[in-house]
Amino acid sequence: MSDTITKEQIFKPENIVYKKTDLMTDNVLSYCPGCGHGTTHRILMEVIDEMGLQSETIGIAPVGCSVLAYDFMNVDMQQAAHGRAPALATAIKRLLPNKTVFSYQGDGDLAAIGTAETIHACNRGENFTTIFINNGIYGMTGGQMAPTTLEGMKSSTSPYGREWHAMGHPLKMTELVARLPGTYYVTRQAVHTPAAVRKAKKAIRKAIELQQQKVGMTFVEVVSNCNSGWKMTPVNANKWMVENMFPFYPLGDIKVDGKLVKEV
Amino acid sequence: MKGNEAFAEAVIRAGADGYFGYPITPQSEVMEYLMAEKPHERTGMVVLQAESEVASINMLYGGAACGKKVLTSSSSPGISLMQEGISYLAGSELPCLIMDAMRGGPGLGTIQPGQADYFQLTKGGGHGDYNLIVIAPSSVQEMYDYVEISFDLAFKYRNPVVVLTDGAIGQMMEKVYIGDQKPRLTEEEIREKYPWATLGKTPDRERNIITSLDLDPYRQERHNLHLQKKFKEIEENEVRYEELNCEDADFIIVAYGTSARISQKAMDIGREKGLKIGIFRPITLWPFPKKEIRALSEKVKGILTVEMSAGQMVEDVRLHASEKIPVEHYGRMGGVIPTPNEIVEVIENLFVKG
Numbered sequence: 001m002s003d004t005i006t007k008e009q010i011f012k013p014e015n016i017v018y019k020k021t022d023l024m025t026d027n028v029l030s031y032c033p034g035c036g037h038g039t040t041h042r043i044l045m046e047v048i049d050e051m052g053l054q055s056e057t058i059g060i061a062p063v064g065c066s067v068l069a070y071d072f073m074n075v076d077m078q079q080a081a082h083g084r085a086p087a088l089a090t091a092i093k094r095l096l097p098n099k100t101v102f103s104y105q106g107d108g109d110l111a112a113i114g115t116a117e118t119i120h121a122c123n124r125g126e127n128f129t130t131i132f133i134n135n136g137i138y139g140m141t142g143g144q145m146a147p148t149t150l151e152g153m154k155s156s157t158s159p160y161g162r163e164w165h166a167m168g169h170p171l172k173m174t175e176l177v178a179r180l181p182g183t184y185y186v187t188r189q190a191v192h193t194p195a196a197v198r199k200a201k202k203a204i205r206k207a208i209e210l211q212q213q214k215v216g217m218t219f220v221e222v223v224s225n226c227n228s229g230w231k232m233t234p235v236n237a238n239k240w241m242v243e244n245m246f247p248f249y250p251l252g253d254i255k256v257d258g259k260l261v262k263e264v
Numbered sequence: 265m266k267g268n269e270a271f272a273e274a275v276i277r278a279g280a281d282g283y284f285g286y287p288i289t290p291q292s293e294v295m296e297y298l299m300a301e302k303p304h305e306r307t308g309m310v311v312l313q314a315e316s317e318v319a320s321i322n323m324l325y326g327g328a329a330c331g332k333k334v335l336t337s338s339s340s341p342g343i344s345l346m347q348e349g350i351s352y353l354a355g356s357e358l359p360c361l362i363m364d365a366m367r368g369g370p371g372l373g374t375i376q377p378g379q380a381d382y383f384q385l386t387k388g389g390g391h392g393d394y395n396l397i398v399i400a401p402s403s404v405q406e407m408y409d410y411v412e413i414s415f416d417l418a419f420k421y422r423n424p425v426v427v428l429t430d431g432a433i434g435q436m437m438e439k440v441y442i443g444d445q446k447p448r449l450t451e452e453e454i455r456e457k458y459p460w461a462t463l464g465k466t467p468d469r470e471r472n473i474i475t476s477l478d479l480d481p482y483r484q485e486r487h488n489l490h491l492q493k494k495f496k497e498i499e500e501n502e503v504r505y506e507e508l509n510c511e512d513a514d515f516i517i518v519a520y521g522t523s524a525r526i527s528q529k530a531m532d533i534g535r536e537k538g539l540k541i542g543i544f545r546p547i548t549l550w551p552f553p554k555k556e557i558r559a560l561s562e563k564v565k566g567i568l569t570v571e572m573s574a575g576q577m578v579e580d581v582r583l584h585a586s587e588k589i590p591v592e593h594y595g596r597m598g599g600v601i602p603t604p605n606e607i608v609e610v611i612e613n614l615f616v617k618g
Contacts, residue, residue: 076323
């Protein structure tokens with residue numbers, strides 16, 4: 001029938017409103033539906049793509065849910081020992097100062113086992129970008145308490161809720177590194193709504209642009225959900241995140257142009 | 265020149281790209297020498313003092329994964345801390361150089377020389393099935409010479425190489441012949457020579473991934489079999505050793521590093537007394553000179569290993585020597601260095617009077 005539109009007629013360049021970046025591979029994501037990792041991967045790769053940096057980019061995958069980030073990101077990648085991504089990134093950036101280098105780490109990786117490497121890379125003002133996914137829990141190992149687990153929040157190793165006398169306080173790593181002179185841009189973002197995704201992407205773009213100027217550490221936290229670890233549906237997990245995570249981990253810039261813009 | 269300084273100068277001249285380390289006695293002169301020499305001006309080499317040995321070894325991982333010639337140096341407790349990272353380097357097949365100036369242990373032990381890291385470096389040390397190429401210099405000249413050889417072996421086999429020494433050789437001063445400055449590789453040269461290096465994905469190739477992870481057990485086993493094949497190849501091709509007066513010897517001292525130097529004096533004293541002593545010095549502790557020990561053991565009356573430990577290498581010697589002759593161990597610990605006379609006395613008591 002003449003009035004039927006063929007596939008060829010639809011897939012014209014001028015009709016395409018969205019296309020997956022070539023910097024995301026076709027591998028099926030290993031993340032749970034509703035998890036923020038996939039979206040964060042995508043916007044990070046879109047930024048690298050849009051800036052034309054694929055051939056100059058080296059990424060570091062951590063240990064945790066995103067250990068397989070290299071299956072999905074179509075850039076040269078190294079997989080680090082648990083918590084040590086900042087040490088790898090430091091060496092790469094020192095040896096190859098003009099490359100674009102990012103470490104992609106979760107809260108257990110960055111804020112527990114890798115605390116020393118994180119603090120010292122930030123304090124030395126290493127010129128790479130840290131992407132820090134904070135979902136307040138150890139996802140891959142099955143929902144144990146993380147350094148970022150909120151007070152009262154239940155996990156498999158805090159089954160009656162985190163109680164600070166016994167288990168310590170949740171650690172605000174991003175506020176902590178913002179106070180170090182070596183960090184230049186420190187921000188906290190989220191990817192739970194289209195508006196938040198756009199903002200987070202802008203923040204990542206800014207961080208990568210600043211990295212080209214060699215001004216010091218650029219640090220982007222993404223507060224995310226872990227619906228399987230939190231034992232909630234994706235929708236409820238996002239709702240719970242907005243109501244509980246955001247008051248303790250408020251979104252927005254913390255340090256801009258090397259100056260604190262928020263009391264920390 | 266001191267052994268530690270000769271090592272550091274050799275590193276610059278070998279065209280190394282980066283040193284990452286953390287101060288620990290008795291080898292802090294390595295980083296001090298490098299910092300004072302300003303290698304960033306001489307060759308563009310990076311020298312960075314890291315926040316810990318854990319960070320240092322992982323900096324090696326990052327640099328090595330980019331095809332860069334990188335190294336660290338440390339001493340026993342620091343090496344213990346690095347073991348996780350060393351396992352990752354071996355698993356991910358990354359070349360690098362690790363210098364260990366052994367001290368007495370266990371624990372904080374002492375800063376005096378020791379040789380009790382033999383097990384933790386030749387038998388793995390970290391988790392998983394892997395081997396490190398372990399080279400034991402016994403002079404300041406060898407501290408210099410084995411730097412370039414170690415880098416070459418590391419890149420040839422894509423495996424970490426350890427230069428295993430101790431505080432005595434590090435502090436000892438001897439004359440050294442110094443080689444020419446080798447150029448550092450350019451990024452283009454690295455891309456050409458080491459196509460696996462993560463230097464940025466170009467349109468002409470797939471992305472490079474450096475990892476030791478594979479969750480598929482059959483693929484992970486295949487990777488392990490590949491590593492084992494490589495280790496076998498190293499065992500077949502890279503054994504190094506030195507023999508002194510072994511042709512007519514009745515008794516053989518097997519020793520490496522500082523112990524080998526002291527044993528030379530013991531050999532001289534023994535020979536003056538009419539004891540036909542020879543020395544077999546493994547230069548590579550892994551791969552261990554198995555066949556050579558076997559052959560030698562078939563024509564002598566007894567073997568004594570001299571180590572500054574409770575007896576570690578002696579296990580390998582016993583494993584490969586003929587069962588028809590006694591293989592004994594003599595060692596001092598806690599930073600005490602055995603004297604040549606002690607060693608001769610032990611040989612007399614064990615093999616002559618006994």
